[in-house]
Amino acid sequence: MDILQSMRFFATVAQCGSFTAAAQQLDTSTTTVSKVISSLEDRLHTRLINRTTRRLALTEAGVRYLQRCEKILNDVREADEEAGSSHSTPIGRLKIHAMAAGGNHYVIDAIAQYRESYPSVMFDLVLTNRVPDLLEEGYDMSIVLAKELPDSGFVAQRLGMxxxxxxxxxxxxxxxxxxxxxxxxxxxxxxxxxxxxxxxxxxxxxxxxxxxxxxxxxxxxxxxxxxxxxxxxxxxxxxxxxxxxxxxxxxxxxxxxxxxxxxxxxEFGMFAVYPSRKFVDAKTRTWIEFLKTCIPRMLEVDEKIAKG
Incomplete structure (x- = not known):
């Protein structure tokens, strides 16, 4: 059993005051709980719980260990909640690449409009006239002008022409x-x-x-x-x-x-290229959906002006 799970068992026993009550809460057997606590003490070479047939009591080392375990388990829980919430709540930072002409005229304006609805999303925008290696350089997305895209294994959304x-x-x-x-x-x-x-x-x-x-x-x-x-x-x-x-x-x-x-x-297509369809977080998902409506609208306005 991994160390985090052992810590959960120990903290549950300390909170419940008995192996039996802890086993019920953890949906396991009393024997399993007892074995986990004994294995944890063997690994630490320290007695954490004094037990008799009637009651349990934490040792001095057990009290100190419980305080550390509760902090670690709470940090892990908060990390899980934060990571999980990123799937449903647009928050955090997006690192975006765009080619210079389209980036200056379209992407910056799109970011300004997007952040009116999602102010908790921040952007790092890099403008270059090359297609970066998204994974190697740590980009969440590249907005590319190209006649055709090479077969990269990435996901590409066509935004317009x-x-x-x-x-x-x-x-x-x-x-x-x-x-x-x-x-x-x-x-x-x-x-x-x-x-x-x-x-x-x-x-x-x-x-x-x-x-x-x-x-x-x-x-x-x-x-x-x-x-x-x-x-x-x-x-x-x-x-x-x-x-x-x-x-x-x-x-x-x-x-x-x-x-x-x-x-x-x-003529060039404008594409949003990003690494994967699987587990796309909320900030990336909402940004892509926003681009699919915002960019075509901008392109249409510019088309009318260019035609005179």
């Missing part, structure tokens, strides 16, 4: 003219985002007439983040591809204009 668009500042277009087709881009300063999400070799446009592929125009400027690209475009440095999430504020403010509005560039 987004895409990228071409943008430039009004001042640049006034100075250099507005391209009418993808092939016109060769006459322009085309800025490039270079990272693991955005391709480098070709720009693949999806329009009413199908797909058009343009070799990536030579670029006077390239950068690894969409947020940095937003600044470069708004300063009139050229035309560049922007995820809708990064372009939307500039489009609303008028500092950016959508170029070739009949074309989309690189």
């Amino acid at each position: 987004t895409y990228s668009i071409l943008c430039a500042s009004p001042a640049y277009l006034k100075r250099r003219g507005v391209p009418a087709s993808p092939s016109d881009l060769y006459a322009h300063d085309c800025l490039r985002i270079v990272n693991t999400v955005m391709p480098v070799e070709h720009w693949r446009f999806e329009g009413a007439n199908g797909v058009e592929v343009v070799d990536t125009p030579s670029s006077p400027f390239q950068i690894n983040t969409a947020d940095g690209m937003t600044i470069a475009l708004s300063r009139g440095m050229g035309i560049g591809i922007q995820p809708v999430a990064s372009a939307i504020e500039g489009l609303k403010a008028g500092t950016l204009v959508r170029v070739l509005p009949d074309y989309r560039f690189e």
Whole structure:
């Protein structure tokens, strides 16, 4: 019998004042209770209970041991209750990864809205343009933009679809003219985002007439983040591809204009990826359900703005 169970038997005997009463409470036999207490004393090399045919009395060592046992058993009980309640009550901390563009525009806003309903849930949000190893790096979830997800054994919930668009500042277009087709881009300063999400070799446009592929125009400027690209475009440095999430504020403010509005560039699914369906705690479960309603609503609003 394990030590915690032995402690429970000992504490029950001390509280009940007899082996018989303790056996009834523990739903076992008096003989079993007696054997457990004797084994515990043998292991400790200490007499815990003086017993006669009529009564029991704790020794001095037994009194001290009972105090420690009661504290340990209470701590274990509280730990069990806390762990069990996490399945039904959203509480604790979520460590979330998201790709930078979607994280800045969608995930932070979603967290703010979620915490209005669940203020006991706290978040650690890490933004990077790579897919982390959830288990190795200790993430509860990754919110990923991808055409397809690799077979990882993790659970993936599709939250919606987004895409990228071409943008430039009004001042640049006034100075250099507005391209009418993808092939016109060769006459322009085309800025490039270079990272693991955005391709480098070709720009693949999806329009009413199908797909058009343009070799990536030579670029006077390239950068690894969409947020940095937003600044470069708004300063009139050229035309560049922007995820809708990064372009939307500039489009609303008028500092950016959508170029070739009949074309989309690189559609991506947005996925919430997490380790397991089994024993998903309340904070993770409610966060996932919230994302499944919140993110599509945000994407729909942005779609209308991007279309003008």
